[in-house]
Amino acid sequence: MNGACEYTAAVTALANTLAERMTDDELVLLSAALTQLRDTLTTIALHKKLRKNLNKPPHHCPRDSGKAEIKTKTVSSGNQGNSGDDT
Structure with missing residues (x-):
């Protein structure tokens, strides 16, 4: 890529490809990162x-x-003891 036009076109193409394949939440997270x-x-x-x-x-x-520790948390779809009453 020699010029700014080619560079910006490549970045735009990448953004469009990602947007087609990712959810809105995934795009927001990637953008923030x-x-x-x-x-x-x-x-x-x-x-x-x-x-x-x-x-x-x-x-x-x-x-x-420079090392980041990544922790994952498993969340079940159960009620987790919540009665549904938020008062």
């Missing part, structure tokens, strides 16, 4: 640039800080 990724990458890039401009060596995070 990608927004967070964008914001984090922007912060990291700015931090690196500022440190470079100040002639400071790069700072590396502790070894385990």
Whole structure:
């Protein structure tokens, strides 16, 4: 891809493909995750640039800080002891 037109067309095609195959909730979650990724990458890039401009060596995070622990919770379709009375 040489130009901005090809790049934006490819991104649009990807978005359309995802939209056809994912539920609205899945799209919202993916959008939120990608927004967070964008914001984090922007912060990291700015931090690196500022440190470079100040002639400071790069700072590396502790070894385990980049690892995310994913926990899953199983939810049954039962009533879970709820009487249905929310008062």
